Amino acid sequence: xxxxxxxxxxxxxxxxxxVLRRIPFPRLVRVxxxxxxxxxxxxxxxxxxxxxxxxxMLAPVLAPRSFDQTYTSYLRIAAMAxxxxxxxxxxxxxxxxxxxxxxxxxxxxxxxxxxxxxxxxAVSLLMGGGAAxxxxxxxxxxxxxxSASGRVLDANLTAGAVTGYLLxxxxxxxxxxxxxxxxxxxxxxxxxxxxxPAAFALLGAASKLVADWIDMSTTFNWVLENEWGGHVPQISxxxxxxxxxxxxxxxxxxxxxxxA
Amino acid sequence: xxxxxxxxxxxxxxxxxxxxxLRCEPGTITGFLGANGAGKSTTLKMxxxxxxxxxxxxTVDGRPFVxxxxxxxxxxxxxxxxxxxxxxxxxxxxxxxARLADVDTRRVEYLLDLVGIADAADKRVGTYSLGxxxxxGVAQALIGEPAALILDEPxxxxxPEGIAWMRALLRDFADRGGTVLLSSHLxxxxxxxxxxxxxxxxxxxxxxxxxxxxxxxxxxxxRSPDPDALGAALRAARIDYVAGPDDVLAVDVSGGRVxxxxxxxxxxxxxxxxxxxxxxxxxxxEQLFFSLTAxxxxxxxxxxx
Numbered sequence: 001x002x003x004x005x006x007x008x009x010x011x012x013x014x015x016x017x018x019v020l021r022r023i024p025f026p027r028l029v030r031v032x033x034x035x036x037x038x039x040x041x042x043x044x045x046x047x048x049x050x051x052x053x054x055x056x057m058l059a060p061v062l063a064p065r066s067f068d069q070t071y072t073s074y075l076r077i078a079a080m081a082x083x084x085x086x087x088x089x090x091x092x093x094x095x096x097x098x099x100x101x102x103x104x105x106x107x108x109x110x111x112x113x114x115x116x117x118x119x120x121x122a123v124s125l126l127m128g129g130g131a132a133x134x135x136x137x138x139x140x141x142x143x144x145x146x147s148a149s150g151r152v153l154d155a156n157l158t159a160g161a162v163t164g165y166l167l168x169x170x171x172x173x174x175x176x177x178x179x180x181x182x183x184x185x186x187x188x189x190x191x192x193x194x195x196x197p198a199a200f201a202l203l204g205a206a207s208k209l210v211a212d213w214i215d216m217s218t219t220f221n222w223v224l225e226n227e228w229g230g231h232v233p234q235i236s237x238x239x240x241x242x243x244x245x246x247x248x249x250x251x252x253x254x255x256x257x258x259x260a
Numbered sequence: 261x262x263x264x265x266x267x268x269x270x271x272x273x274x275x276x277x278x279x280x281x282l283r284c285e286p287g288t289i290t291g292f293l294g295a296n297g298a299g300k301s302t303t304l305k306m307x308x309x310x311x312x313x314x315x316x317x318x319t320v321d322g323r324p325f326v327x328x329x330x331x332x333x334x335x336x337x338x339x340x341x342x343x344x345x346x347x348x349x350x351x352x353x354x355x356x357x358a359r360l361a362d363v364d365t366r367r368v369e370y371l372l373d374l375v376g377i378a379d380a381a382d383k384r385v386g387t388y389s390l391g392x393x394x395x396x397g398v399a400q401a402l403i404g405e406p407a408a409l410i411l412d413e414p415x416x417x418x419x420p421e422g423i424a425w426m427r428a429l430l431r432d433f434a435d436r437g438g439t440v441l442l443s444s445h446l447x448x449x450x451x452x453x454x455x456x457x458x459x460x461x462x463x464x465x466x467x468x469x470x471x472x473x474x475x476x477x478x479x480x481x482x483r484s485p486d487p488d489a490l491g492a493a494l495r496a497a498r499i500d501y502v503a504g505p506d507d508v509l510a511v512d513v514s515g516g517r518v519x520x521x522x523x524x525x526x527x528x529x530x531x532x533x534x535x536x537x538x539x540x541x542x543x544x545x546e547q548l549f550f551s552l553t554a555x556x557x558x559x560x561x562x563x564x565x
Contacts (some may be wrong), residue, residue, distance in 0.1 A: 022329045023360055031359050040384075041345035101343035103312065105400070108337045109360045111309040111326040259310035 004176050015243035023110055024069055025190075029126075029237025036093050049085040053135060056081040057142040064146070070154040072161045074142050078135035079168050086131050087167065087176025090124045091189045094109070094180030094250075099187075103259050121177065128173035132166050156232055163225035171220055175242045184257070213237045261286060262335075262408055262441050267306050267316035272367050278463040279316070284409070284441045284456070290432045291454030291471070292443040293549065299463040300443040301339070307441075308337050327472060331549030332361040335408040336401030340415070341393035346386030353385060354403060359406035365520055369383050372400040391449050398429070406441040415449050425455050427448070451475075454556070459549065466502070480511040482523050483536035493530035499523070514547050 036042060054079055056218055060067035067073055075249030097103045110116050124176055185188040197216050204218060211218050212234050219238035222231045263282040269277045277299040284290040294300050296393050305311040307318040307324040320328060320335050328334050344353055349412065354368040372378040375395040380388065391462055409430070415423050430453060434440050444450045450457060450471075457474055459467040467474060484490040487507040492503050499522070500512040511523055519538055527534050 016508050020329055023362070027359065027362070031356055034356060035345075038352060039345060039346055052545075096345070100345045101340060102345055104340050104343035105357070107310060108325075110333050111328070111331060179340070202301065212316060256312070257314060 010196070023115075024117065025068050025115065028110060028115060029122045032093075032116070032119040032123045035096075036089075037203050038126070042089075042092070045085065045089055045177075049082065049089065049131070050134065052085060053078055053081040053138050056148050057138050061142050061145050061149075062150060066140070068154075069146065069151055070140075072156040073137070074146075074153075075157070075161065075165050076224055077142075079138045082131050082135050082169055083172040086128065087193050088190055089127060090173045090176035091123060091193060092186055093120055093127075093182035094177060094186055095189050097188040098184040107259065114251070117251055117254055122178075124173050124177050125170070128170045129166075131173075132169040135169065158226070160226045164224050168220055169226040171223065171239060171243065174247065175216070178247035178250055181254060182246045183252075184253065214241055216242055222259060225234045248250065261322070261439055262290075262307065262320050262410070264303070264307060264318040265316055267303060267313050267318060268299050268408065269302055269306060269311065269314050272317055275312075275501055276463050277306070280460065280463070280465055281316075282441075282458050282468065283391075284408075284439050286437050286439045287434055287454050289430055289440040289442065289454045290456040291450030292441060292457060292458050292460065293444065293447060293450045294443070294460035296445050298445075298460045300445075300460060302413050304339060304410055304441070304443060308339070308410060310339070310396070328360065330404070332404035332406065334404075334406055335410060336404065336406040337410045338394070338397040338401045338414060339410070339412045341390060341397045344385045344393065344396065344400075347384055349384055349389070350392075350399075351381040354395065354399055357400050357403045363404060367403060367405075370389075371402055374402075374429075375399040389423050391419060394418055394426075395422070398426070407437070409433060409508050410442070411440070411442040412444055413444060415444060415446070423449070425562075450560075468546065479540045480513055480520055481508050481516065481536065481538055482511055482527075482534060483508045483541050484527070486532060489530065490527065490532045490534075493526050493532050494523075496530070497526045499526065508536070 016097060039044070059140070060069070060074055060077055067077070084148070097106055107113055108115055123233030143153060176189075177195050179189045179196075180186075199218050200210060200215045214218070214237070216238060219235050222228065222235055228235070262282075264282050267277055267280040268275070271333055280299070280303050282290070282292075292300050292303070306313045306316075307320070307325060308331075318324065320331075323334070325331060326564050347400060350355075351368060351372065354371060355365055358365050358368050358549060370376075372381045375398050377388075377392055377395050377399070381393060381551070383392065385396065398411075398414065401411065401495065414426055414430075418426060431443070432439050434455075442450075442453065444453075457467070457471050458465055459468065481504075482490065482501075484507060487509060488505065489499065490509060491503065494511065499518055501509045502512070504510050511518060513519070520539065524534065524537060527537075
């Protein structure tokens, strides 16, 4: 039996330019984006996130007495809805490689691991941005339904409120990214992403210090509600604690870890 | 070309790879032979930058793997056939690799055909047998039209027909100037596939060379009631040997310098009693491989005692 593989001759004389060139960063991002969205599990998760956002948006539409009928309170509903599953999506983007042993392939295709990490960070940013836009569209639809039912809504949406909303969504995305990069195991990181905020919220109930500086249900809500006044140091510490420090540690760990 | 120089690595202070130096030339298939746990996979991982050596260097085409601009265009790797996302189809898996390598995605269809999984291309990898994953892994390794292949136990999970197919494919690849480094724990598998051989035992290279030379070279088996004294005498005479079971030393005769007369003379000069002295009549390579595995077991026993 003979077979031939059409191929360049193996010598150096026929090296096409892509052999000598690094993988361009946009291509890395495109491939990582594809990997984050092309499996059945990923699509289910994204669909679930979309459905839960739409479902939660029905609450202020259907129960006007229990919710402020303002543009910003509708937008906050979208933010809260997104913040439940969006961190899970970004966790899986980082842990999936280790849990499914994809690192064998990924890090032999691009051995400069920091470039893979950066591509995944870019994908997280794009996904967070996309989710925020989707949340905005769902909010608009909710508001449209509410005003169609004859209600008068307070159009109190300011640039500050929109910025706060966007930052809140992105902070949640990157809190998930940080946990995923640090823990490198899907199950542990997802469990932690639900358990740790709850644990610190409990601690926050006991200690005002924790509540003001670390409990994300307090500090990140200031971001969402655009209440920066007097809270910038607390918000900064919280972002350091939930995002910057674990992300930095996770990047270092990803760079150094042996693939077993 | 693939080279390593004195690669050394410990996990939790236990040495796994010790001073492994090897060299794989274009146009050859190098078999990396060793028992399970001998350090083969760790060595291969250090070559491709998945594990960091404590000491030593590895290069592919003259450069460390991590400095290759687009590595899949230079060297195809298959280190773990189960390391593919089970939720992705075979075609999708190859398409991702093709995009990164920047090769025409028509090559995906060609390779699916070549490795014989075109019929299952749209099934999820999670439903594949180990043999099918090996085939997909080979396709992925070939996607960037590389000049070298690094494969860890590529025969695992393949049926006899699949193994014959794999051999023909690798032989063809090498005959057209490619470099192949493959590991195996099966002697006859390496014997049938490779033309160069590196034997690793307990993390260290214990034999290396052309397969035909290693096969031709036989050993002299020499036995003494006082193997330590005999070993010291051989070392003094600069004769390489491997300690086997039952006080037998296997003397390396590959250089042609050492004969039974020479060994007998060394024993006489050092007044060491010999109870057995003969050329090994069994298959040289097999003898070598088993004596090494036995030597390792003997060392372990000594260490435990």
